Amino acid sequence: MLSGAEGTRLCAYVVLSLMTGVRTEEARALVWPHVHLDPPGDIPPHVEVWRSVRATGDTKTKKSRWTLALPEPVVEALRARKDIQETDRKVAGKKWEENRLVFCSQVGTKLDAANVRRGFRAIIRESRIGGSWTPRELRHSFVSLMSEKGVPVEEIARLVGHSSTATTETVYRKELRPVITKGAEVMGNLFA
Structure with missing residues (x-):
């Protein structure tokens, strides 16, 4: 699956979700100010999972609001995602919608669950693992x-x-x- 995700717009989404266990609605709501790839001191790279795309914007439960250290493959994938997003921002120009989302469209708009499922199905087909996997x-x-x-x-x-x-x-x-x-x-x- 990871090799099937390489080079896709959802690569960092797949790597983050698989290696940290965040919920799909939390990954879609993740914003760059909550991603710390180079924190100061002895603090490891981490993400603050504090938001969700649920109606209230909150995570599913109070216990679900947590900060998770990131394994190195996730850090690398998020750095690559940031580079892709910078290119998207330049190409989109005035069409870019700034919302600080880590995972967004090529013009900065929110991804809905259907966008993610569609991209994920393509990754599953590419990886040839079969079945009807969902994010x-x-x-x-x-x-x-x-x-x-x-x-x-x-x-x-x-x-x-x-x-x-x-x-x-x-x-x-x-x-x-x-x-x-x-x-x-x-x-x-x-x-x-």
């Missing part, structure tokens, strides 16, 4: 990948802004391995 599955993939790497469900719930682990476990986490092996591993080591 929200990037968040599901984030949760599943965290789980696969042994991150405790409580920490995953905190990372995605869930107030409890129930939603994380029942709705988002899809086990990547068909057989749960942890018990056998622990007991095998204990009684080896």
Whole structure:
């Protein structure tokens, strides 16, 4: 999927969503003043997920309003996105609509969910992974990948802004391995 996204207008959107687990409505509402690619001191690069495209402009829940450190691939993708946007701004000239959005059209206007779905479907076709993926599955993939790497469900719930682990476990986490092996591993080591 990541290779299919390379060079597309949604590349940074896909990378950010997959590697941080932000909701689609939060990614679409992300503004540059909330993106810190070169923060001062020992603070890592991060995004402030404080807005949403929901009617109120708020995130889904109060716990969903959080600040997330960014892995290096996300930082690189957002830097590239900024460069693309600067080119778009110059080409658009007076047609450019300034709204400080990270993810916007070639003239600066908001992307709606249909714009994102259409671009995402093209990425899925290009990557040849098949199926009927939707952008929200990037968040599901984030949760599943965290789980696969042994991150405790409580920490995953905190990372995605869930107030409890129930939603994380029942709705988002899809086990990547068909057989749960942890018990056998622990007991095998204990009684080896």
